[in-house]
Amino acid sequence: MSFEGRVRSFFQIARSVFFPKWDPCRRWTVVVGERQKSEGETGYCCSREKIVYISPQATGMTDVGLQAFLIHEICHDVAAAFHNRKWLRRMQRAAEKARGLGMESLASSIEDDAFSCVRAGCYLPLSACEVYEFVGEKAFANPDWTDERIIQDSAEYFGVRRASLVRRFPGLGEEIAEGRAERRRE
Numbered sequence: 219m220s221f222e223g224r225v226r227s228f229f230q231i232a233r234s235v236f237f238p239k240w241d242p243c244r245r246w247t248v249v250v251g252e253r254q255k256s257e258g259e260t261g262y263c264c265s266r267e268k269i270v271y272i273s274p275q276a277t278g279m280t281d282v283g284l285q286a287f288l289i290h291e292i293c294h295d296v297a298a299a300f301h302n303r304k305w306l307r308r309m310q311r312a313a314e315k316a317r318g319l320g321m322e323s324l325a326s327s328i329e330d331d332a333f334s335c336v337r338a339g340c341y342l343p344l345s346a347c348e349v350y351e352f353v354g355e356k357a358f359a360n361p362d363w364t365d366e367r368i369i370q371d372s373a374e375y376f377g378v379r380r381a382s383l384v385r386r387f388p389g390l391g392e393e394i395a396e397g398r399a400e401r402r403r404e
């Protein structure tokens with residue numbers, strides 16, 4: 219099966235077996251490709267577009283690795299955009315589910331991934347996925363804030379300097395505009 223075919227079929231399985239209540243209308247899709255803003259990331263979960271992006275770099279992943287990875291990305295929409303406790307709990311539940319179904323290697327792969335993300339904690343390099351999601355949510359939640367205030371606030375949250383955030387994540391302005399536009403549509 220092609221990489222794209224594997225990704226699609228694992229995505230269907232992940233959705234129906236591991237997250238049966240998450241996307242009942244089947245609005246979410248999976249795309250093999252990189253979202254420009256998150257270049258270099260292996261995966262990106264975009265709640266706004268309802269798309270999970272899997273980079274073509276992931277072609278070499280084993281079936282189990284790919285399954286665990288799709289579950290990881292979906293957990294970002296179900297639980298939290300960050301590798302925080304809430305996200306970890308959802309990953310643990312998925313691992314328990316896999317174990318209950320006799321999928322022991324998938325269960326341990328999910329656990330290994332989850333714990334390595336959490337252990338890395340704040341030393342984990344900032345991921346575009348987390349930064350853009352956070353900035354977009356800030357813009358959505360605070361329609362009266364200026365771009366500058368949103369960026370400053372986000373830089374403080376991530377513990378980096380404003381200039382470094384702006385340099386490393388060139389799509390901030392676009393993400394803020396999208397967050398605002400989404401708010402106007404509400």
Ligand SMILES: [Zn+2]
Nearest residue numbers: 290291294301
């Ligand atoms: Zn993640």
